[in-house]
Amino acid sequence: MPLNAGDTGYGSVAGPGLSSTVGGSESAPLLIPEDEPEPIQQWQPLSKEELKLAAGGPGWKKVRCYLVLLFWLAWLAMLAIAIAIITMSPRPVVTPLKWWQKSLFYQVEPELTLEKQAEGSWGINALCDELPYLKSLGIGALILQGLFDKKAYPTNNATGERIGTLPQIQHLLAESNKAGLKVLLNVCEVDLLGLGDEAGNASKTSGVSGTVHHALRFWLEQGVAGFEICDTDAAYSEKTLLEWKGVFKEFGSEEEERIVVVKQTSDVLPLLKNSSHSNVTVVDVVLKSILPTSQHLLSSEEVAAAIETQLQTKEDDFWPSWTVGGKASRDLKNLLLVLMMTLPGSPAVSYDEDIHQTPSVSLKVNSSHRDTNISLDVITKEEKNRRLAVALFTSLSHSRAREEALQFGSFTFLPFNSSSSSSSSNSTLPSPPSPPILAFLRSWGCVHFLILLNVGPGLRPLDPAWAPSLPKAGVFVSSTRMDRLGETSLEALELRPHEAIVIKLFEAGSYS
Template identity: 45%
Template sequence: MQKMTLKVDGDPAHGSVSVQVGRYPDLNYSNSETAPLLVPECHHDHRFHRHQQQAHWRPLNREELEIIAGGPRWRKLRSRLLLCFWFCWLLMLGTAVAIIIQTPKAVTPDLRWWQKDVFYHLHPGLLMDVQTNETSHISRVSARLPYLKSLGVSALILQGMFGPDSSSANLTEIDHSLGTLPQFTQLITQSRNAGVRVILDLCELDLFDQELGNVTDVWSSMTKNIQYTLRFWLVQGVSGFGICDTDPAFSKKTLMEWNMLLQEFSSHDDERILMVRQLGNIPSDNVFNISVNGSLVELFTKPLIPDPHHPLSPAEVAEAMEASLQTQQRDWPSWTVGGGVPRELHRAILVLIMTLPGTPIIKYGEEFNLVQQVTQLNQPPALFHSLSQSRAHEEALHFGTFTLLTFNASLPSSGLNSTSTPPIAFLRSWGCVHFLVLIHLGSKPHSLDPGWAPSLPEGGVFVTSTGLDRFGPVTLRSIKMQPHEAIVIKLFESDITT
């Protein structure tokens, strides 16, 4: 390394200063007098230390972080953020509780047994059963109890148990052509053990002999005989009685006497009831003076199709059905099919009866399929079994609200013309569950117009149909109904405006 000697005028005692030029090649000092006494290393050392600090950067440890975060500013900020969080959380909780409280609750009604059960109307003398060796008709009914339970039937109305010449004096004996009294009492016991209640139909019996006139003593004697008869059958285990609105016994005074007797044998778990069946096309005048579903009569049964005394066309059946559905029901209704219905419409009418609000009463034979053979009469019909199971498990089909839907006749259409039979549609709703029932009684296929019901959701799932051939999801805008077909659809959407 080359050394440079600096000579400075002054005291020679100071000597000379040597500078190592090789260490700083950038500095070119040709004149020794101009060479600085101090070398400029400060700028280089500052950059060096900065790079050294960056190379050794590390995050704050826990102790250092606690020291910094423990300051008053951070504590104040954290307190405010925590307070804001809890305020927002409590606000959302209060809003949710308010919505739940203000939302109307679908309270399940406390139904009585005659509002829950499916009734089966049977004349033992007409019973066909080829798979039993029983000789009496009463015993054949006993043998069919498992079949009735498989259908979902819980109440059996027996008609024709008394002879044509029966009177109030001999109603404790049944028609001997049907069986014996011990066989009948055994039937009542077996029915109760199987969970099926027995109701005696006294309709069209001349309980008050009209030929004897209105002599007070005679009427008093007949009233006592009837009271004795009713008490006798109640002791045997009968769950109630049925009469017609055209019977002489159908009066407010008589029903009050009968009701007092029924209340004597009734309990909370075993209520005895009184039924009234409408025979005419319109209710008799006495019906409007009777408290139905109240203190006197539990069920008033109406025919869905009034008996016209002649066969009806599908259009006439549809018109009669729509008229019945449009009639506002004040009390818990009870329905039978009625008369004059063409055989090809029986399955569609069965779907209607089982999905209407109220208690369905099915007559013997109405549950059978058109193709069902006599050897299959002990097998539960698939359609009836499907309907009874759906009604038992779905609250909307059991006691939900009823909304009749109308088709917009102004829509171009979908296969519907002035001579065809329009479909019938209604909703059964309970809470957020909705069922759509479509019934087409016409003889030609009918495609629903895409805009026939804009308030309904577009999708649903098939529950059952008369052909038992519809399954899985469905789009309401693309349904094509077959002739004499009825369909039950469970809708997907919960928010429906009707």
């Protein structure tokens, strides 16, 4: 008998109407019902009524129109307010400067005698060769000194005992014009009016007036841009300078204006002789000295006192030009150069061998090898100093040429006390007080240049609270040793002996 006889078995069921016998049974698979698929819904756009209902009703369209209109009105109002703020807010006005206000004057006295030039002295021919080089340094005008004897008229046929140098001077004027340099003639202390020691000789003055005017016209025709006189000269009078101005108008224009430079020989510029008006109408530039005239080298304390006096002096109505004037130690030479280049006005730098294109350094070959090595060391040091002087001069002149704050920006003297160095505090011996750090600010708009001067021989750190209103961060523009670069913080700054620094201030984190 089979094992599954009479049993439907797992997985099979008995057929309907059939016997469960062997002959009358069959097996059928077990069926499990599956879920019916859901019907696919077709997307249909909303009708107009449904859209209005979803948007919040028929009134929502008007609300949207009002919101769009309000957005554009607010945007136009903000634009109008921004324009009004820009228009009404105070802003710096660019001051139009004339050529002599933008120029850097270079005072030079070339050797005119043929004997001296034959000996290798720096003469007019050598000066002509260096005109392009001087122009590249940023120099804009030359002031030629020592061309005329003090008892001779500066006419076309008389240069004192130096007769025969007129073609050289004319050649220099022509070459200067080609190089883009102005030339001024120094006639300070020259007896232009022929008065000599006679005072109040009006008849003699009127007699030589025509001769002086003839001489002025001659040099103006040669291309001279102006003349320099002293405030002690007889020509320093309103009548004479007004006559000169009348002659200048015949040759000058707005771009080629001829000027008069007055050298101030005392602490205060005296009033014009026989003057009834202000000096400004006839005097263009006043040449002032930073240091007083002295026969000996001024000490650091004397130099600091003189500089502080000049910084605290109230600005005059005329345009100043600054020169060193007195004698100071070589250690302060670069510091005084930084001061001249950053004071309001036009710098007037005297001839300097360090910025000469061909330094007068000669090597004498000695029989001793040791002497030759010493000479080479001296030359190396002098060449290093020359390159430093050229780099500093070029950096300052180019910074002054491109920065409005250094050209015509406002001037603010900043008196403050610096911290004493640790070395001086540990000393038990009394020491003379060191000159304080001198500082001033040149500003134009939001641009500020801070100039720091350490005239003393010691290291001077700044007091962090010396100027709380100024930004604490800045970037170095120039320094006397040309070794300070990048960003700096006033709170961590220390000035080395006889060092001057120019810093462009900015808010912390705004410089990249």
